[in-house]
Amino acid sequence: xxxxxxxxxxxxxxxxxxxxxxxxxxxxxxxxxxxxxxxxxxxxxxxxxxxxxxxxxxxxxxxxxxxxxxxxxxxxxxxxxxxxxxxxxxxxxxxxxxxxxxxxxxxxxxxxxxxxxxxxxxxxxxxxxxxxxxxxxxxxxxxxxxxxxxxxxxxxxxxxxxxxxxxxxxxxxxxxxxxxxxxxxxxxxxxxxxxxxxxxxxxxxxxxxxxxxxxxxxxxxxxxxxxxxxx
Numbered sequence: 001x002x003x004x005x006x007x008x009x010x011x012x013x014x015x016x017x018x019x020x021x022x023x024x025x026x027x028x029x030x031x032x033x034x035x036x037x038x039x040x041x042x043x044x045x046x047x048x049x050x051x052x053x054x055x056x057x058x059x060x061x062x063x064x065x066x067x068x069x070x071x072x073x074x075x076x077x078x079x080x081x082x083x084x085x086x087x088x089x090x091x092x093x094x095x096x097x098x099x100x101x102x103x104x105x106x107x108x109x110x111x112x113x114x115x116x117x118x119x120x121x122x123x124x125x126x127x128x129x130x131x132x133x134x135x136x137x138x139x140x141x142x143x144x145x146x147x148x149x150x151x152x153x154x155x156x157x158x159x160x161x162x163x164x165x166x167x168x169x170x171x172x173x174x175x176x177x178x179x180x181x182x183x184x185x186x187x188x189x190x191x192x193x194x195x196x197x198x199x200x201x202x203x204x205x206x207x208x209x210x211x212x213x214x215x216x217x218x219x220x221x222x223x224x225x226x227x228x229x230x231x
Contacts, residue, residue: 002231005172006116007165007192009183010127013202014219015103015140021045024102028092029075032085041074048073054158062130062153064094098132100139106204108219113145115223119230122172124148126165126181128158128188148172159183160191169195180229182222186211200225 008014017024022042029036036044048070052061059065068090075086096102116123124147127133133151137143148171152158155167169176176196183189184202190213193199201208201215202222208215216222 001177003121003178003180003198003226003229005122005124005169005174005179006226007124007126007168007172007179007181007197009159009181009185009189009202010125010129010133010137012184012204013106013182014109014125014142015105016204017103024096025074025093028089028096029079029081032075032081032089034075034079034081036079044074044078047078060153060156061158062128064130066153067094067130097130098136100136103136103140105140105142106219108223109142110145112219112223113142116226117145117147121226122147122174124150124168124171126150126159126168126183126192128152159185159188162191162195165192165195165197169197180226184208186213198229 020038022045023038025045026036026038026041029041052070052073054061056066056069071090071093072086075081075089076083113123123145129151131151131153134143134149137146137149150164150168150171152164155164157163169179172179179197181189181192181197181199182202186201186208189201190199199213200222201213202219203215203217216225
């Protein structure tokens with residue numbers, strides 16, 4: 001069956017951060033007196049993500065209250081900063097990650113979205129992200145090229161769960177076999193294949209090892225992969 005919808009991951013598929021998220025957190029910590037490298041901060045962030053539950057005091061992962069506890073865990077507990085220091089970091093980091101200047105759009109992103117819609121595909125994003133995602137995509141000039149957005153912090157479901165993909169299919173008004181999904185993570189994005197969605201990984205940084213899912217190197221190659229599946 002010919003595809004009728006294109007689902008896309010956001011982070012490291014359509015946009016990326018430079019410097020890295022760990023570097024941004026580490027720079028904020030150093031401003032507040034902590035001695036921490038970018039690499040060490042990356043480890044702290046991974047640890048906090050593992051330790052904090054997905055739903056914390058009723059707040060879903062990546063919501064503002066969840067992120068406040070995430071930052072408190074890193075800056076207060078792991079780095080030992082005083083409460084007034086990590087409280088200030090919360091506001092600073094929230095502002096940083098809703099600022100479009102923190103992110104870069106991959107070459108070919110707007111062209112891909114525009115082309116896909118002209119081909120008659122419903123185009124939307126499926127992302128594990130904070131509720132700031134709609135505002136961010138608008139600021140980056142991508143929102144106007146999308147038909148819908150499914151964001152984990154808003155919908156209270158996240159990849160690799162089935163429900164987040166089911167919501168995207170409902171927005172697109174298509175069956176799973178009529179949809180394509182592109183992302184950068186073999187597990188989170190690859191889970192769309194469990195519903196019968198055709199999945200491809202976009203390996204912008206050449207960091208993905210061998211696997212069962214097809215891969216392309218950039219968004220121009222993704223367009224070619226999609227074109228091969230159109231009538």
